[in-house]
Amino acid sequence: QEPGAEQHDDDGRGRQQPGGGPGTRFLPFYDYLEWLLQGQVMHDLWVGASADGEPVAQLYALRPVPVPNLAAPVGIALLSFVFPIEVAGRIFLVLGVLGFAAGYAFLVRRWQGQATALEFTGVVWAFGYFLQRGYVGYLFALPVAFVGIGIMHRDATRLVRLTALQLLAFLAHLMAWGVLAGATACYAIALYRDGRRAAALRLAATAAPSALLLVWYTVATRDAGHLVWYGSVRDKGLAL
Numbered sequence: 001q002e003p004g005a006e007q008h009d010d011d012g013r014g015r016q017q018p019g020g021g022p023g024t025r026f027l028p029f030y031d032y033l034e035w036l037l038q039g040q041v042m043h044d045l046w047v048g049a050s051a052d053g054e055p056v057a058q059l060y061a062l063r064p065v066p067v068p069n070l071a072a073p074v075g076i077a078l079l080s081f082v083f084p085i086e087v088a089g090r091i092f093l094v095l096g097v098l099g100f101a102a103g104y105a106f107l108v109r110r111w112q113g114q115a116t117a118l119e120f121t122g123v124v125w126a127f128g129y130f131l132q133r134g135y136v137g138y139l140f141a142l143p144v145a146f147v148g149i150g151i152m153h154r155d156a157t158r159l160v161r162l163t164a165l166q167l168l169a170f171l172a173h174l175m176a177w178g179v180l181a182g183a184t185a186c187y188a189i190a191l192y193r194d195g196r197r198a199a200a201l202r203l204a205a206t207a208a209p210s211a212l213l214l215v216w217y218t219v220a221t222r223d224a225g226h227l228v229w230y231g232s233v234r235d236k237g238l239a240l
Helices: 032-047 071-079 085-112 117-126 136-154 159-172 174-193 197-205 208-220 233-239
Strands: none
Touching: 032 071, 032 085, 032 136, 071 085, 071 136, 085 117, 085 136, 136 159, 136 174, 159 174, 159 197, 159 208, 174 197, 174 208
16 A cells, blocks of 8 residues: 555445444444345345356355244345445344344233233343344344234134244244244144144144245255264253
């Protein structure tokens, strides 16, 4: 650099970033940067962007497979059409926290049958472990499970609505779908034990389309090894 030339910390898009200050461009959540990268890659594939003169499509590709963890990359990629990627990621986090709190409130009111102050405690959980670890897709998708469980608790005959929520939860995040599918199995068993066998079978059938998507994904990505099971109870315990 020429002597006396002014130095700037550029972010690659022409915006100047403060150098040496206390702020940080990217939030320090554990998995957050991984999702931010995936959102950027997906956005670049959609618009046909290049990186260092090389088309991104030569480095990455989208496969026509129902991937069960799409909430974070798709959500951030869509927001990045309007905002810079780091801002899009933060907005997605805000939407996840607000959605978690709203879904929790819906579930609590359905269980209690009336409005109570307990509905507002979802905000406390929304800013907890999932956010700190950067499990932003899970945080965003859990409200779908909350709403589905709340509907089943009051009226297990909303089959079309419950099927749609099962599909949405699956595409948003696999573990959130697991929560909803597990709850569906519990309510179906309860109906069966009450002698309402036809209703139990109909309720269980709401998980069938999303279960078929899981089979499709597992078979189609067998070579990629995306589904990795824990090798021991200890490993799973550490993850939890």
